Amino acid sequence: MATFHFDLVSPEKLAFTGEVEQVDIPGAEGDVGVMAGHAPVVIALRPGIMTVTNGGKHEKIIVLGGLAEVSDKGLTVLADVATSIAELDREAFAKDIAEMEEKLAEKEGSALDRAIERLDHFKVIQQHITSTAMH
Amino acid sequence: MASLKDMRVRIASTKATQKITKAMQMVAASKLRRAQTAAEAARPYAEKMDTVIASIAGATTAGSGPALLVGTGKDQVNLLLVCTGERGLCGAFNSSIVRLARERALALMNQGKTVKFFCVGRKGYEQLRRNFDKQIVGHLELRSVRQLGFVNANDIAKKVLELFNTGEFDVCTLFYSRFKSVIAQIPTAQQIIPLVVEAPKADAGPTPSYDYEPAEDEILDGLLPRNLAVQIFRALLENNASFYGAQMSSMDNATRNAGDMIRKQTLIYNRTRQAMITKELIEIISGAEAI
DSSP states (O other): OOOEEEEEEETTEEEEEEEESEEEEEETTEEEEEETTOOOEEEEEEEEEEEEEETTEEEEEEEEEEEEEEETTEEEEEESSEEEGGGOOHHHHHHHHHHHHHHHTTOOHHHHHHHHHHHHHHHHHHHHHHHHHHO | OOOHHHHHHHHHHHHHHHHHHHHHHHHHHHHHHHHHHHHHHHHHHHHHHHHHHHHHHHHSOTTOSOHHHHOOSOOSEEEEEEEOOSOOOSTTHHHHHHHHHHHHHHHHHHTTOEEEEEEESHHHHHHHHHHHGGGEEEEEOOTTOSSOOHHHHHHHHHHHHHHHHTTSOSEEEEEEEEEOSSSOEEEEEEEEETTOOOOOOGGGOOOOOOEEESOHHHHHHHHHHHHHHHHHHHHHHHHHHHHHHHHHHHHHHHHHHHHHHHHHHHHHHHHHHHHHHHHHHHHHHHHHHHO
């Protein structure tokens, strides 16, 4: 299968670079699958799970928002935070969610809507992690 | 003249100082390596961010867009965001950043503009407080931070954005020290609000026409505050590397100076000692001759 170049960068480091077959990106307006030869596009990310496929292997990486850019040079994902599922600190993640829930009460209007949306994304990620952990 | 014992004590104390500066130099060298790797690791993200913003900003129509990109239309109130170190003993590192900021501030004030300061780092705050105490709108210390993370930069960016959104300033300039090499750190001023977008290079070839999802302005709205944090983060990391570079070379100097001093003091000590022996011998011989 055709491969393309994929860079995953977070502010602190270059998390991944190399040739891959497919990347599924959690876009703000829905998931996007990127394969070789994709048209140039800039996509805002929502907090979610990104799947990198290479040689039949799937690697799942959690990204907490950011930006993806597809150009003729390949795909670049600027992630706010990028951690692979294996490395994720589950307790800290659960704590983050609890904190966000507490803070909901302070917010109002559109800020509240945004906070709820973000919280939902986080919960989806958590559900995904815990359900895969059971298998 | 100082007695021989006094001289011995002085030599011993200079040697102790030399040991301390030597140790500080080695600590700075190892921390520099870590700071340098961190600064290099952050570079790809910042560079990519620049390209993406430049391409989106180029696609939007000129003159319109969020205030962070095009400004408030005025340049009356200037905020100088001065990033310095938390500690001294690093040569001219802190004072050269402060000097650059001070010169800029005076130049702006001569033009009748209002200048405000936001200090990151204790040393810069202490130095600027002497001249511009009333104009400092906020300061932040990173003393308790062991490892600089993106969160630290994000905190600063949030504070700056808050000030911007309440209309406290029109133009924001970031002052930090760019790490060129261990012996060269260049104090730098960089305008971050409104953002200066570099025009795409002529020889870069045709820029691909992107699709945007969601629309450009929505992406830009989210991206610009983030870019601010990224720029600040980059400045902090560069500053950190510069700080250890400056500290290393200044401690290296101090160690060498202490070595020179020890050599000089030992020479004087030996001369004095020999002079005393000669004097005693003369006394004994002339005493013996007198009998």
